[in-house]
Amino acid sequence: MTEKQLDILLKGVQKPGRYTGGEYNQVVKDKSKVDVRFAFCFPDTYEIGMSHLGIKILYSLLNDIDGVWCERAFAPLPDMEENMKKAGVGVWGLESLDELKCFDIIGFTLQYELCYTTMLHMLKISDIPLLSKDRKGLENLVVVGGPCTCNLEPITDFVDLAFLGDGEDSMREFIELYKEYKKNGASKEEFLKAASKINGVYIPSFYDVSYNDDGTVKEVKPNCDSPEKPQKAIVQDLDNMFFPKTFVVPYISTVFDRATAEVFRGCIRGCRFCQAGMMTRPVREKSAKVVSQQAKSLCDSTGYDELSLCSLSTSDYTQIEELLSDLIDWTEKDKVNISLPSMRIDAFSPELLEKVSKVRKSGLTFAPEAGSQRMRNVINKNLDENVILDSCKIAFEGGHTAVKLYFMLGLPTETMKDIEAIGILGQKIVDLFYSMPNKPKGKGVQVSISLATFVPKPHTPFQWFGQNELELVRKKQQHLVENLTTKKIQVSWHESKTSLLEAVLARGDRKLNKVMLKLAELNCNFDAWDEYLDFEKWQKAFYECGLSMEFYANRQRSFDEVLPWDHLDYGVSKEFLIREMKKAEKAEVTQNCREKCAGCGANKMLKRRTDCAQCKVNL
Amino acid sequence: MRNVRLIYKKGGRAKYISHLDMNRLMLRVIKRSNLPVWFTKGFNPHAFITFALPLSLGFVSEYDICDFRITDDDFSNENVKNALKKSLPKDIEVVDIIEPQMKVKELCFAEFKIDIECDMQSNNSLKDFLNQDEIIVEKMTKKKNIKTFDVKPKIKKLSFEDTKNGLKVSMLLPCGGEDNVNPALIFDEASKNISFDVVLVTRGKLYNKKMQLFH
Structure with missing residues (x-):
């Protein structure tokens, strides 16, 4: 596609900056001189995709390799898709404006289950055969990575190859192998056979799944000499791991439009509901010096004036104080603000509050996850009520008048008493505010309670748990609201249908491939967005395939059941x-x-x- | 400390950068360039920059203006130019760095070139339309009311040039604080009865009341 054709396509489209590319620091290579062209696709909008650190790391990593050109592609919103359909144009790489069809490898990062349909839709409107078996050649190889590959089974028919765990090393090995096999004119089969030997690579078509009469998995067995249990890859040494010297700087504002420095991978906490905490083990830290240098290089080369530290539970970083003082050495001079998005409540101190609120007094958000102490012990959040109240006190003393609290609903062993406890905790915070002689003057207190419906995830201790049914979830939401006695507490929740679908896909098996294909035929797309999700289409697809959502979402599994993802080794043992x-x-x-x-x-x-x-x- | 005026061109894919995004972009360009630009002293210190005239999304410009202050007097215009060149995205180009001679509020006219694709018949109709003594157009006011007015007297210069696929219209329109006419207003009205495609709108040079080049 030429720039002129792009101009015509963009007529009347909202936020055309999403589709143009051309940003500062984008990488453009001479396509006649590259051996491998890689389209890095994020199956959501530009604003969301460009906020993701992983795409930035791998974009730079791939483009650093001689003979490889990696471009970015995102999903078009309906208004743009309409124009593309009229013009007969598919999704394109932002750098060259060439369509996905022109690429050797089409890679998707799968960050959340509900983006599966968007991924299929992007392939579909780009005129690329959806099923792996219909893509015969080595070109248009569809590969995926990201957290969702820990149970890829619902989309195995569409994917040629998946990366498990950290992608830095396996991706590089994979691309070198591809380069070699492409040059030798190898077949797709030959290439995949060789690629299956790379640590952290999973080729779904090399495994056969058999089922019991009740629909549960009987056995997963390799059908060739690929490893019996593909293992996730981990980067051993984060200090010497590849990290980009610069980011592509978007023109339009994105969700997270700032420099991001990764601090460590893994988490020491062991919250039982948390997939990220289990899957990214073991903990590996970067040294403070390296983080600070990398962050400085990013800020200098992008012009960002905000720096965010990225990890799970950042306050658990052993060198946090050293890092903050290293950072402040140059951030104050360069007028760069530091933000710490992931902090535990128990790490909250007046000094920290001062550092965070130097910029502007925004709301504070805490995540107790559960209302009663018993429930917090069940999920192993290891957080005492006094600590929550103390932190709120510090926040109020610091001049804040609004706190937001995140809770989950529908956790294992939960009773209505535990639900009431959420409201009681909120009330205690309100009471605390009014009992303080030095409370901020003028304004009343505002406690916002945000409820998420718990989605049991693979590779966590709760992977056997049957999700609460929609009706019960609604009852619990209602119960909480009915038991509130003050207007100072506001309760909000997400659409629980979304959580149901997530639960279905998160723990789905290969039988769901049929459903996914049907959803693609029904043009489902952007299902993670409430305004685009069409639940009836999902119900229709399940009905027509003779499958039930309840089997996947709400069924309690027994410990001896073979789970669809049991053949993938994420380091954490089943015992x-x-x-x-x-x-x-x-x-x-x-x-x-x-x-x-x-x-x-x-x-x-x-x-x-x-x-x-x-x-x-x-x- | 001294005032500096950046004159730049905006084309290619950069034409899809909105005015608001352009402001953020320029702040980052300045930060990347390491120029000793004067920062505001408020709670959120940021480089103090002023754009002379916002540009509609999708328009190309040949003579855009951004003013800021340099705190280091030893820093020559040539230095500023080189630093900015390195830090700007590829579709935004430095034309010149000068010491401002006119105030932004002296801005009065902007030159526009509109590339149009159409057949011969529409070509003639469009010329006739623009050559009328009176062109009534509709404009949405800030209060969301529609007001109609005759735009013809505001078009200071008008010329045509036939091209391979249609024609190129050049016109001079009022801009700045007192009066502002967006060429889209005129062509939207024309498109009600004539079929044509506006391929590209380019805003050219800017002038003051006496038709002197804004500098």
Whole structure:
């Protein structure tokens, strides 16, 4: 496509900046001189995709390789798609404006389950065969990565190859192999066979799944010599890991429009509902010096005046104080603001509040996740009510008058009493505010409670748990609202249908491929957006395929059931997950990894020896 | 400390950068360029920059203006030019760096070139339309009422040039604080009865009341 054709396509389209590319720092290469062209697709809008750190790391990593040109592609919104349909144009790479069809490799990052339909839709409107078996050649290879590959089973028919875990090393190995096989004119089959030997690569078509009469999985077996249990890849040494020196700087404002420095991977906490915390183990830190240098390089080369530190539970970083003082050395001079998006409540201190609120007094958000102490022990949030109240006190003393609290609803062993406890905790915060002689003057207090419906995820201790049915979820939401006695507390929740579909896809098996194909035929797309989700189409697709959503979402599994993702090794052992689930039922807590090793097994993936007594036995 | 006027061109894919986004872009360009630009002293210090005239989304410009202050007097215009050149995205180009001679409020006229694709018949109709003694157009006021007025007396210069696929219209329109006419107003009205495609709108040079080049 030429720029002139693009001009015509963009007539009357909202926010054309989403579709033009041409931003500062984008990489343009001479396509006659590159060997491999890679389209890095984010199956959502430009604003969301360009906020994601992973795409920035891998974009730079790939473009650093000689002979490889990586471009970006995002999903068009309906107004743009309409124009594209009229012109007969598919999705294009923002750098060259060439359509996806022209690319050797089409890579999607799958960050949330509901983007699967958008991924299929992007392929469909780009005239690329949806099913892996219909794409015969080595070109247009569809590869995926991101957290969702930990249970890829619902979309295995469409994907040629998946990356499990950290992509930095496996992606590089993969691309070098592709380059070589393409040059030698190898077949797709030959290439995939060779690629299956790369650590962290999973080729779904090399595994056969058989089922029991009740629809559960009987067995997953490789049908060739690919590894029996593909293992996720981890980067061993974060200090020497590739990290981009610069980012593409968007013209239009995106969700997170700032420099992002990664601090560590993994999490010591072991919250039982949290997939990220389980899947990214073991903890690997970057040293403060390296983080600070990388952050400075990013700010200098992009012109960003906001820097965000990225990790799970950033306050658990062992060098946090050293890092903050290293950063402040240059950020104050350069007028760069630091934001810490992921902090635990118990790490909240007046000093920290001062650093964060230097910029502007925005609302504060805490995530107790559950209302009662018993429930917080069940999920192993390891957070005491006093700590929550103390933090709110610090916030109020610091001049804040609004706090937002995140809770989950529909957790294992939850009763109506636990739901009431959410409101009671909110009330205690309101009472605390009015009991303070030095409370901020003039304004009343505002406690916002945001309720999410719990979605059980694979590779977590709650992976066997049957999600609450929609009706029960609504009852619980209603119950909470009815038990409130003050207008100072506001309750909001997300559409629980979205959570239901997430639960279905998160723990789905290969039978769902049929449903996904049907949804693609029905043009489903942007299903993560309430305004585009058409739930009836999903119901129709399930009905026509003779499958039920309840089987996947609401069914309680037994520990001895073969789960659809059991053949994927994420480092954390099944025995550990079972142990944790059993403790959860008794509301027993597990200490964090620094206090006492819980023996999850993830440290076995580390090449260096650890000082953990329990893990040494396993090494 | 001294005032500096950046004159730049905006074309290619950069024409899809809105005015608001352009402001943010320029702040980042200045930060990347490491220029000693004067920052505001408020709670949120930021480089103090002023754009002379906003440009509609989708328009190309050949003579856009952005003013700021340099705190280091030893910094020559040539230095500023080189620093900015390195930091600007490819579709925004430095034309010149000068010491401002006119105030932004002296801005009075802007030159527009409109590339149009159409057949011979529409070509003639469009010329006739623009050559009328009176062209009544509709404009949405800030209060969302529609007001109609005759735009013809506001068109200061008007000329045509036939091209391979249609024609190129050049006109001089009022701009700035006192009066502002967007060429889209005129061509939207024309498109009600004539079929043509506006391929590209280019805003050319800017002038003051006496028709001297704004500088």
